[in-house]
Amino acid sequence: MSDQIEERIATGFYPPGMRLDETELAASFGVSRTPIREALIQLAAAGLVEIRPRRGAIVTEIGPHRLCEMFEVMAELEAMCGRLAARRITESEQRVLIEAHHACEAARDANTPDIYYRLNEQFHHLIYAAGHNIFLEEQASALHRRLRAYRRLQLRVRDRMGTSFSEHAGIVEAILAEDSELASIRLREHIVVQGQRFADLVASLPMLDSFNHG
Numbered sequence: 001m002s003d004q005i006e007e008r009i010a011t012g013f014y015p016p017g018m019r020l021d022e023t024e025l026a027a028s029f030g031v032s033r034t035p036i037r038e039a040l041i042q043l044a045a046a047g048l049v050e051i052r053p054r055r056g057a058i059v060t061e062i063g064p065h066r067l068c069e070m071f072e073v074m075a076e077l078e079a080m081c082g083r084l085a086a087r088r089i090t091e092s093e094q095r096v097l098i099e100a101h102h103a104c105e106a107a108r109d110a111n112t113p114d115i116y117y118r119l120n121e122q123f124h125h126l127i128y129a130a131g132h133n134i135f136l137e138e139q140a141s142a143l144h145r146r147l148r149a150y151r152r153l154q155l156r157v158r159d160r161m162g163t164s165f166s167e168h169a170g171i172v173e174a175i176l177a178e179d180s181e182l183a184s185i186r187l188r189e190h191i192v193v194q195g196q197r198f199a200d201l202v203a204s205l206p207m208l209d210s211f212n213h214g
Helices: 001-009 021-027 033-045 064-086 090-108 113-130 134-146 146-155 160-176 180-191 195-210
Strands: 049-052 056-059
Touching: 001 146, 021 033, 033 049, 033 056, 056 195, 064 113, 064 134, 064 160, 064 180, 090 113, 090 160, 113 134, 113 146, 113 160, 160 180, 160 195
Parallel strands: none
Antiparallel strands: 049 056
């Protein structure tokens, strides 16, 4: 149940600041309020919702400064994943990564940002796994989940989808060349949000509420 609610938060169906009513959620998912309450407690522990006195569960709102900090940490985690992947990726994992990259290319060419986003997630998770460090993979995946709504939003900023794919090409090239430092640098630059990219992201935050409610 928490996974289903988390998915709706991540895709912006439940935007930041929205109150999650237990009765409405129970009706929506066709369950009693008990599993809903338990799910909201789990999501609160993960930082995705806040349980407030007399208001109930509210989808967590992340301020611009906090958001920048989280992307900064995400960039370092992904850089570590890239460094290890370049050293440890297997031949079969290389083939799957190339296939995932080509799938992203097709979504870019079709100009379908939502499909590109899902394929982009797969691309990054393949890199996490290729590092063969389970603890690092878990930490990167957890923060990736926290930032899903915002990473998805980034792809709607100007030509970010095309730029993202071009950066992916450089990342794949570095990993296949077993250049761990270059893979690390390119993944960090791919993720970190600073300068104009940060200004663009902050300016587009109100769009979160219009993804599924516009």
